[in-house]
Amino acid sequence: xxxxxxxxxxxxxxxxxxxxxxxxxxxxxxxxxxxxxxxxxxxxxxxxxxxxxxxxxxxxxxxxxxxxxxxxxxxxxxxxxxxxxxxxxxxxxxxxxxxxxxxxxxxxxxxxxxxxxxxxxxxxxxxxxxxxxxxxxxxxxxxxxxxxxxxxxxxxxxxxxxxxxxxxxxxxxxxxxxxxxxxxxxxxxxxxxxxxxxxxxxxxxxxxxxxxxxxxxxxxxxxxxxxxxxxxxxxxxxxxxxx
Amino acid sequence: xxxxxxxxxxxxxxxxxxxxxxxxxxxxxxxxxxxxxxxxxxxxxxxxxxxxxxxxxxxxxxxxxxxxxxxxxxxxxxxxxxxxxxxxxxxxxxxxxxxxxxxxxxxxxxxxxxxxxxxxxxxxxxxxxxxxxxxxxxxxxxxxxxxxxxxxxxxxxxxxxxxxxxxxxxxxxxxxxxxxxxxxxxxxxxxxxxxxxxxxxxxxxxxxxxxxxxxxxxxxxxxxxxxxxxxxxxxxxxxxxxxxxxxxxxxxxxxxxxxxxxxxxxxxxxxxxxxxxxxxxxxxxxxxxxxxxxxxxxxxxxxxxxxxxxxxxxxxxxxxxxxxxxxxxxxxxxxxxxxxxxxxxxxxxxxxxxxxxxxxxxxxxxxxxxxxxxxx
Numbered sequence: 001x002x003x004x005x006x007x008x009x010x011x012x013x014x015x016x017x018x019x020x021x022x023x024x025x026x027x028x029x030x031x032x033x034x035x036x037x038x039x040x041x042x043x044x045x046x047x048x049x050x051x052x053x054x055x056x057x058x059x060x061x062x063x064x065x066x067x068x069x070x071x072x073x074x075x076x077x078x079x080x081x082x083x084x085x086x087x088x089x090x091x092x093x094x095x096x097x098x099x100x101x102x103x104x105x106x107x108x109x110x111x112x113x114x115x116x117x118x119x120x121x122x123x124x125x126x127x128x129x130x131x132x133x134x135x136x137x138x139x140x141x142x143x144x145x146x147x148x149x150x151x152x153x154x155x156x157x158x159x160x161x162x163x164x165x166x167x168x169x170x171x172x173x174x175x176x177x178x179x180x181x182x183x184x185x186x187x188x189x190x191x192x193x194x195x196x197x198x199x200x201x202x203x204x205x206x207x208x209x210x211x212x213x214x215x216x217x218x219x220x221x222x223x224x225x226x227x228x229x230x231x232x233x234x235x236x237x238x239x240x241x242x243x
Numbered sequence: 244x245x246x247x248x249x250x251x252x253x254x255x256x257x258x259x260x261x262x263x264x265x266x267x268x269x270x271x272x273x274x275x276x277x278x279x280x281x282x283x284x285x286x287x288x289x290x291x292x293x294x295x296x297x298x299x300x301x302x303x304x305x306x307x308x309x310x311x312x313x314x315x316x317x318x319x320x321x322x323x324x325x326x327x328x329x330x331x332x333x334x335x336x337x338x339x340x341x342x343x344x345x346x347x348x349x350x351x352x353x354x355x356x357x358x359x360x361x362x363x364x365x366x367x368x369x370x371x372x373x374x375x376x377x378x379x380x381x382x383x384x385x386x387x388x389x390x391x392x393x394x395x396x397x398x399x400x401x402x403x404x405x406x407x408x409x410x411x412x413x414x415x416x417x418x419x420x421x422x423x424x425x426x427x428x429x430x431x432x433x434x435x436x437x438x439x440x441x442x443x444x445x446x447x448x449x450x451x452x453x454x455x456x457x458x459x460x461x462x463x464x465x466x467x468x469x470x471x472x473x474x475x476x477x478x479x480x481x482x483x484x485x486x487x488x489x490x491x492x493x494x495x496x497x498x499x500x501x502x503x504x505x506x507x508x509x510x511x512x513x514x515x516x517x518x519x520x521x522x523x524x525x526x527x528x529x530x531x532x533x534x535x536x537x538x539x540x541x542x543x544x545x546x547x548x549x550x551x552x553x554x555x556x557x558x559x560x561x562x563x564x565x566x567x568x569x570x571x572x573x574x575x576x577x578x579x580x581x582x583x584x585x586x587x588x589x590x591x592x593x594x595x596x597x598x599x600x601x602x603x604x605x606x607x608x609x610x611x612x613x614x615x616x617x618x619x
Contacts, residue, residue, distance in 0.1 A: 044578040080288060080307075101308055104463065104478075137463055140476050146580040208580035215476040218586060222473040223489060225590045226523065229597040230493035233519070234500050236601045241504030242609050 034059070034193055036157050040203045045135040047075075047205060051115075051155060053127040065127055066158040066178060066190055067115040073108045074150040074207065075133045076101060082131070091129050092118045092182035105136040115155075116182045135205070140212035147206040154202055158190035252357065253346070257339060260363035264335035267373035268328060283331075287375025290330060294319040302445055312410055313441050315377060330375060337379035338372040339363065344386035345540045348510065351393050352610060354544030361540050371533055378530055381410050382537035388414075389510055389541070392421070409441075413534060416498050416516040420506040465571055465585050467527035467564075469593040472586035474525060487525070494523040508609045511545070514538040515600070522596040529564070547606045556599050563588075563595035 034055045041048045053065055071077065078101060082093045094114040100107075115129050138148045158176060172194040180188040271282035293303035293316035303309055303316035321329040342363035349356045362368060372379045384407035391400035404421055407414045463475040470490045477483050501515040517535040521527055546553070567588035570581035 042576075044574070044576040046576065080292060084288070099307075102462075102464075137475070139479065206578070208574060208578065208582065210472065210475050210582050212476055214583070215473075215480075218476055219473045219482075219486060222469055222586075222590065223486075225593065226469055226490070226493050229593055230496055230523070233497055233597055233600060233604075236604045237497075237500050237504045237515075240604050240607070242507050 034157060034159070036155070036193075038154055038203060040152070040205060045207065047133050047135070049131045049133055049152070049203070051129045051131070053129075053157060055125045055127070055159075059125065060161060060163075062163065063159055063161045065117060066160070067129060068156040068158060068178070069113045069115070069131070070153050070155075071111055071113065071133070072150060072152060073110050073136070074105045074138065074148070075135055075152070076108070076111075077113060077131060077133055085132070086118065089130065090118055090124075092116050093131075094179060094182045094184055103136070105138045108136065114179060114182070118182070135207045138207060138209045140210035140215070142212040144211075144213065146208060146211065148209050150205050150207055152203040152205075157193045159193060160188055160190045252360075256360055256363055257343065260342060260369075261335065261339045263364075264338060264369055264373050265332075267369060268331045268335060271331070271373055271375075272328065282374060284374040284376055286377070287330060290315060290319050290375070290377065291322045291327060294322050294330075298323045304445065311377075313445055315380075315410070330377075331373060334372040334375065334377060334379045337383045338368055341368075341379055341382045341386055341537055344383065344390050345537075348386065348390050348393060348541055349544065351390075352510075352541070352544070358540045358543050361543065362537065365536070367536065368533060371530065376530055376533075377410075378533040381407055381414075382533060384410060385414055385417075385513070385534075386537060388417075388421070389513065392509055411534075413517065413520050416520055417509075417513050419499075419502040420509055420512045462526045465574060465582075467529070467567060467589060467592060468525055469523075469589045470525045471589055472582055475582075490525055494520060497523065510538065510541040511607060511609065514542050515604070518596070518600055522593055522600075542603065542607065545608050545610070546603065547608060548602065552602075552606075556602060559595055560599060563592040567592050 034053060036054075037052045039050050041050055049069075051067060053067070055063065055065065076099055077093070077095075079093075079095055079099055086092050092115070094116070096112040096114075097109075099111065113131075115131070117124065117127055117129075133152075135150070141148070158178060160180075174192050174194070176190050176192045177187050178190050180186045274280075274282040289306060289309050290311070293306040293309040293311075296303050296305045297313075297316050298320055303313050309316070318333065319330045342359050345362050346356055346359040349358055368379065368382075384403050388400050388403040388407060391397070391403060400421075404414065404417070463471070463478050465471055473486060474483075474490075477486050497519040498516055501512060501519060505512045505515060514535055517538060521531045521535060524531070543553075548556070567585065570579075570584035570588060573579040574581045574585060
């Protein structure tokens with residue numbers, strides 16, 4: 001449905017501007033200082049990643065933003081939940097792969113998502129995106145640890161405007177090819193903003209894991225109790241059977 | 244014994260139970276639109292998405308986690324063409340129909356018909372069906388099978404039984420007592436017709452998602468099953484298969500013993516089968532409770548328990564769930580490591596369920612023994 005088929009990282013290009021050639025290439029980038037702040041809310045297996053983007057007062061109204069998240073396999077984003085929320089929250093999400101909602105962490109892999117604000121007009125400033133994420137079950141621990149740490153990278157901020165053909169003088173920013181919209185029907189050249197993050201450290205959470213060292217106790221206890229219940233019930237059935 | 248004029252009450256009971264369910268559907272729509280915590284069950288969205296795929300000419304199994312019969316998705320295509328609440332309306336109609344079938348069965352068995360109000364006015368099935376779970380379709384099919392068996396409409400019984408097994412696997416446990424009443428040909432036809440049609444249309448993926456997935460399912464996430472933690476800890480070990488088989492044995496033994504000891508009373512046998520199946524299953528969620536609760540009104544009139552004893556058992560059942568829900572909440576929503584407590588609570592819930600079943604078995608008087616007592 002929403003699959004990214006190609007994601008290309010492009011370095012610095014030395015190309016002449018098309019058209020009249022009298023446009024300053026992406027002049028707005030020189031004074032632009034967008035900032036990005038991310039926080040993790042809630043507890044347990046169901047969290048929310050809240051990203052706030054401030055583009056700055058100098059940003060032209062037609063600039064569009066794209067947030068690229070790279071998620072570890074320890075968590076997942078439910079595409080169906082996101083699809084039902086996107087209308088209320090004013091953004092759309094593109095996944096780079098199908099998501100299995102049930103598999104434990106060690107049987108899945110990392111994935112990426114691309115968040116596009118879906119407003120018809122200018123990108124809201126500040127832009128706030130809240131993404132529900134869910135923790136996966138992990139393999140039991142055999143070293144006494146009761147929690148496993150999960151680190152989530154901070155998202156990348158990409159900007160685009162129709163007037164700008166960003167092929168030169170972008171330092172320290174770089175150019176990346178990415179889908180133009182969540183419908184993934186065309187590729188655009190986006191400007192990846194370097195170091196917009198106000199967060200000093202990446203996000204992390206801890207998920208509970210089972211205690212593998214108790215496997216014998218758990219298995220024995222479970223089988224003994226179920227067997228006892230089975231015997232008691234059988235005895236009762238045979239004692240009170242219909243004649 | 245109670246003296247009662249149920250006719251007037253029936254004229255009020257069924258409309259009231261339908262209106263209450265309808266009000267819950269309306270309220271659920273309001274809550275979904277205006278509150279963070281949604282009323283509608285996640286499964287309902289899965290059904291609706293699967294129905295949407297069908298309207299687009301695709302397989303319902305394109306919807307991840309859709310593990311049901313394609314018939315259900317077909318039934319809910321009006322969710323896409325008409326209104327998204329169509330499915331909920333269908334489920335509450337089936338819920339009230341289940342109440343009607345219970346009433347009819349109680350009439351035939353000559354027992355107190357007011358007991359059907361235990362289903363019709365029960366908040367549990369009200370909540371389940373109005374939230375968009377399809378359990379009421381299955382309870383209507385199972386109760387319809389029992390009613391047809393009771394009045395010896397065996398062709399209809401065979402058709403309804405086959406359809407119920409097609410919708411969910413667990414009624415297959417009734418096969419032994421039911422097979423004794425149907426002809427072999429009718430029995431085999433009943434179990435194979437609907438699955439054969441779906442196999443032709445959807446192929447292997449239908450068999451896998453509707454049946455094999457549930458037979459081989461090893462859900463390591465926390466649930467009421469006493470086996471949950473053991474299966475989680477051993478999921479990737481070489482003992483996994485052997486333990487899975489060991490977990491299956493008590494269930495199998497109890498199903499065979501209950502068939503042997505109570506098969507003359509089909510309704511009671513089906514109730515015992517379902518309660519044992521759910522309590523000893525490798526996966527158990529609260530939706531599964533509806534499977535045996537729909538048969539409980541048929542059993543209650545035959546119990547010699549006092550009201551006080553009955554209420555005591557009910558409170559014990561709720562207490563068992565509460566003891567499990569507390570650590571489960573802290574695990575899932577607060578992030579505490581409560582796996583060991585959940586394991587203990589799961590075993591405790593099994594012990595409670597077993598105790599309740601022993602009490603029901605010990606205090607059950609079949610129609611024959613009641614008639615014998617009256618004659619004496």
